[in-house]
Amino acid sequence: MTDDAWYAYAVLPAAAPTPRLPGILPEAGLVSLPAGAVAVLASPVPRAAFAEEAARDHARDPAWLAARAAAHHAVIMAAAPCLPFAFGALFSGTAPLLDWAAQRSGDLAEALERLDGRAEWSLLLEAEPEAQDAHLCATEPALAALRQRAEGAGPGTAFLLRRRLEQLLPGARHAHLAGRLEALAALLEEAGLEQLPEAMPGRLSFLAEDAALAGLRPALEAFNAGLAGTGLGLRLSGPWPAYGFARALLAQDAAAEARP
Secondary structure, eight states, X not given: OOSEEEEEEEEEETTOOOOOSOOSSTTOXXXXXXXXXXXXXXXXXXXXXXXXXXXXXXXXXXXXHHHHHHHHHHHHHHHOSSEEOOXXXXXSSHHHHHHHHHHTHHXXXXXXXXXXXXXXXXXXXXXXXXXXXXXXXXXXXXXXXXXXXHHHSOHHHHHHHHHHHHXXXXXXXXHHHHHHHHHHHHHHHHTTOEEEOOOSTTEEEEEEOHHHHHHHHHHHHHHHHHTTTTTEEEEEEEEEOSHHHHHHHHHHHHHHHHOO
């Protein structure tokens, strides 16, 4: 066994050039490893630098983690369009890494074709809690009635009614956000854009060509204008490497392997 492990950044088209910049560690060069119809961009790294004990030390060192995450992202940005691995993807050697890629070469190549000319974008619904609560208490009948009763009640009753209002507001915020996200998802569907599975609350991610995004912008501006006074605002973020697209692809792959 060698003293090197292999840190994986992304899956690339087989003919893609290898970016010329440092890897996850300053001394770690980038290598493009052919795997059928695709290639895997990776770096040999000292096994000891990512061993369990070292990983615990790194977890207590935010500066080290930030520098490594920035290096990972820089490589992904330089390699795009690609299918990026999540930060920290480590293989014990080239054999298991290339075996992983070769078994999925056709699916990975097809996914890269779907990315051609498209970038990943995110729509974020950002909340200002006080303004959102004021909007909900003015527009949701049950909350409005509760607030009105609290304003007209004696000190003891008013305290209990305000406590009840505080208990109801988190659920009302969640429902409000969920309803606006559903409306945003409908806009994406109407525009024929591919929505990606999303783990972050309040965000929708999708793939789009430049022309499709330009066609969507007026609808997004109108949507954001309709949020005025609600305590929510819409922000478009991107373009990004296809982190969400790749994450969904690999999750489907893991689910398929888990089936009996």
